[in-house]
Amino acid sequence: MFLSLLRRRNPRLIDAAVALHRSGELPPNTYVIDLDAVERNTAVVAAEASRLGLTAFAMTKQIGRNPDASRAIRAGGITHSVGVDLECAVAAAAGGLASGHLGHLVQIPRHRARDAAALRPRYWTVFSEQKAREAGAAASAAGYVQDVLLRIIGDGDRFYAGHEGGFDAADVVAAAGRVDEIPGVRFAGVTSFPATLFDRATGDVASTPNLATLTRAKRDLEAAGFRDVEVNAPGTTSASALERLAQAGATQVEPGHGLTGTTPLHAVRDLEEEPAIAYVSEVSHLWNGRAYVFGGGLYVDPVLGAAETDALVVGPDDDAASATARRVEMPAPEAIDYYATAPVPEGGARPGDTVVFGFRPQVFVTRALTAGIRGLDSGEPRLEGLWSADGSRPLGLADVNEGMEAAR
Incomplete structure (x- = not known):
């Protein structure tokens, strides 16, 4: 249900996520966060809290303790x-x-x-x-x-x-x-x-x-x-x-999910806070009419019950705005989420295609990455950084080379 909300209220986040994944800047299994929207959402919450004499403390676990998001929250007034x-x-x-x-x-x-x-x-x-x-x-x-x-x-x-x-x-x-x-x-x-x-x-x-x-x-x-x-x-x-x-x-x-527009109330009613987070993955392979999509962050917060999950499968020449939302079969809760699967028609998907989900996350319990994006309002989106689900820098090839050199 949050995918349709994203498509309606923040389609630029979907477009930017697709473009950054196509360029190779955004790996699969990454939550993308609209930092400008988070800052605006924070300002809305902070202003109402101030009006009522309340002190607001921001909860960041849901967005993977992303430090760029923390800076956006501070800029918004919390x-x-x-x-x-x-x-x-x-x-x-x-x-x-x-x-x-x-x-x-x-x-x-x-x-x-x-x-x-x-x-x-x-x-x-x-x-x-x-x-x-x-x-x-x-x-x-x-x-x-x-x-x-x-x-x-x-x-x-x-x-x-x-x-x-x-x-x-x-x-x-x-x-x-x-x-x-x-x-x-x-x-x-x-x-x-x-x-x-x-x-x-x-x-x-x-x-x-x-x-x-x-x-x-x-x-x-x-x-x-x-x-x-x-x-x-x-x-x-x-x-x-x-x-x-x-x-x-x-x-x-x-406020936690309020800062990304993903409380249960946001799913059924348009509130001041706008949706500010999406999950980006990629088609790994096809088998028996289904696209297998890389997982790692496929934990949907169960607060809304057994809600069904949809995703957009967007090819290299496709437009996300016209892509068909496909019902996704998510891994069972007791299984490791190596892949999710989605039915696709013959020729309807290829390995490497971008896949965009919208759901209510709890990033800190996953092995996903997070990436903040700025500049959606200006039409010039830029990636602020890539972080692990615990808010640390993800290990890269330089770390491997350093480790191998130390081992010698």
Whole structure:
């Protein structure tokens, strides 16, 4: 469904991706990111957050922690990141985004706490007093006091499998007091995820029980004398969702897919943010009437359920605008995604043809590459750089030669 959105709202990204792949600048298994669109989308979110008195931290895992994208986000007005794990925070910092929040969803491992403290995050989420003590010891060693958020859980709250953990929301006042006594940390507020989710029945974003839990926790904490309680409320974050969060008492929001126009709501409704990411591959070979397409990044975020995936197969003399969208058979979730396949008519595809997908990505869990493009608005697209899914430089022939020389 995001392919049709791209074709309608950002066809220049598809055209540029095809041209760069044809020229050899863009390898298959690469997510291409319209950096100008990301900057504009960020400005939309940042302006609405500012209007509502919210602090926005950018989530970059979905776009492969691409440092060029981090710079575009900063230029758009969001200066700090949320790191889903420590590596995410480090990669975002390398791209120029200061560390706004870490430890949520993934806690900081015990022996990495000093590495986390070196980033001087504004907020550090802990699921237990033990983790608060680790954060406090690391912050003390670095010479500062760390603001911490407590991950809380109330009756009826919703969590994805494997995301559970935290403090009992019914005991949040006592827990905040105990954490506040730990050297090196200061209790600053509460968090949970997801605070909002897309509701397929209504075709809109809805609050989860978790958001009500956060609202009650803030009320209880303020009644007990805590001041300036932060409420971090991530989940399905685009500019259109921010007012709901602010009304519930949120103070922090964490746009991720909103910055690339790929939240579930973007799939069913035209929002201010425009689609800014596509996946580019190439036909490897043909077999029994099907084109086999190189994979490596064929992970479609399952938040929309078992949505079918389409792609454009564009030959060397073809125009992407007139190409037929073909239904793609994606690899099974339990399989390694060496290839996807698509039925093609006789003579309808050749090895080397460009293939363009549009779907909601989670690049950081793949072995894909990412590439930012600037200049689509001017009609002179240029590739800013090529990066691995973890935000590092991909290894190339020079690295091989260096390694072989060292081995000699």
